[in-house]
Amino acid sequence: MIPAQFDYVTPKTLDEAISLLGQHPDEAKILAGGHSLIPAMKLRLAMPQMLIDIGRIKDLAYIREESGQIRIGAMTTHYQLESSDRLREICPLLPECAAQIGDVQVRNKGTIGGSLAHSDPAGDWPAAIVALGAEIVAVSAKGERTINAADFFVDMLTTALEPGEILREIRIVAPSGRFGQSYMKVPQPASGFAVAGVAVTLTCDAGGVCHSVGVGVTGVASKVYRASAVEQAILRKALDAQTVAGAAAHATDGVSVNGDLYASEAYRRHLAQVYVRRALEAAAARAK
Numbered sequence: 001m002i003p004a005q006f007d008y009v010t011p012k013t014l015d016e017a018i019s020l021l022g023q024h025p026d027e028a029k030i031l032a033g034g035h036s037l038i039p040a041m042k043l044r045l046a047m048p049q050m051l052i053d054i055g056r057i058k059d060l061a062y063i064r065e066e067s068g069q070i071r072i073g074a075m076t077t078h079y080q081l082e083s084s085d086r087l088r089e090i091c092p093l094l095p096e097c098a099a100q101i102g103d104v105q106v107r108n109k110g111t112i113g114g115s116l117a118h119s120d121p122a123g124d125w126p127a128a129i130v131a132l133g134a135e136i137v138a139v140s141a142k143g144e145r146t147i148n149a150a151d152f153f154v155d156m157l158t159t160a161l162e163p164g165e166i167l168r169e170i171r172i173v174a175p176s177g178r179f180g181q182s183y184m185k186v187p188q189p190a191s192g193f194a195v196a197g198v199a200v201t202l203t204c205d206a207g208g209v210c211h212s213v214g215v216g217v218t219g220v221a222s223k224v225y226r227a228s229a230v231e232q233a234i235l236r237k238a239l240d241a242q243t244v245a246g247a248a249a250h251a252t253d254g255v256s257v258n259g260d261l262y263a264s265e266a267y268r269r270h271l272a273q274v275y276v277r278r279a280l281e282a283a284a285a286r287a288k
């Protein structure tokens with residue numbers, strides 16, 4: 001449980017961090033909250049030669065509203081998102097998701113940027129981020145680029161971030177009009193990671209007809225996915241019990257479902273369907 005030897009640097013600015021990472025793109029790793037990276041290093045699953053601790057850079061932890069978007073800095077902790085009154089008002093999916101991550105210690109140290117960059121197939125944030133159709137801003141010595149959430153999660157522990165890139169910000173368009181959101185999961189009993197987790201955001205009209213919907217599913221496959229067959233099954237339909245149940249049956253369409261010690265493939269498929277239904281029902285009830 002002792003990591004391999006590494007150098008440790010503490011840049012004070014983002015430019016300094018970008019320059020350090022640019023000089024050592026293959027040997028260095030960014031250290032955010034350390035709640036995924038340090039355990040991986042102790043198990044020697046990761047052996048970076050240098051850790052670039054971005055925790056001392058000012059202005060990487062924030063929740064702002066700008067240009068019609070919610071902008072969240074990469075170093076914003078799960079707890080800061082969980083406890084934001086403003087987010088509870090304009091995008092309650094975010095605090096609801098944050099509140100279900102790990103325990104108090106994890107939520108106080110872990111960051112949204114670290115969670116997304118880690119791309120754990122059972123991580124909670126990826127489900128909310130794909131459901132919301134967020135954009136992820138990456139910076140490097142080459143400049144800045146924006147990646148759609150749908151393209152960001154490439155595979156288990158693999159994202160679209162290129163060597164030398166730092167995740168700087170997450171951008172989300174807050175829903176408007178009559179909207180409802182929900183995050184529900186079956187937690188792994190020891191860690192809290194999702195055995196199956198479902199994020200839903202939807203809008204509907206006064207008659208209860210669904211006008212837009214995003215459904216993100218985590219814990220079920222090798223990476224988070226957007227359940228587009230579920231979305232198609234409820235778009236432009238009244239959100240009644242029969243439609244919602246029928247849509248939820250498509251929760252794992254086209255997906256290779258994981259089976260492990262905690263849930264067999266068949267049981268996880270069942271959980272995904274049940275939790276998609278429950279999360280849709282909760283979001284629809286809140287949209288009234």
Ligand SMILES: Cc1cc2nc3c(=O)[nH]c(=O)nc-3n(C[C@H](O)[C@H](O)[C@H](O)COP(=O)(O)OP(=O)(O)OC[C@H]3O[C@@H](n4cnc5c(N)ncnc54)[C@H](O)[C@@H]3O)c2cc1C
Nearest residue numbers: 032033034035036037102110111114115123124167192193
């Ligand atoms: C006991 C325990 C229980 C947990 N339970 C849950 C849970 O229920 N649900 C859940 O979702 N998570 C859970 N986690 C994980 C936790 O949420 C972590 O905080 C998160 O996965 C990683 O965030 P971090 O800030 O700690 O990142 P770190 O561990 O510092 O980094 C993780 C990875 O991302 C990279 N990275 C970090 N920040 C950036 C950046 N800005 N740009 C580019 N790369 C970056 C690092 O180089 C590293 O490869 C748990 C962790 C522990 C220890």
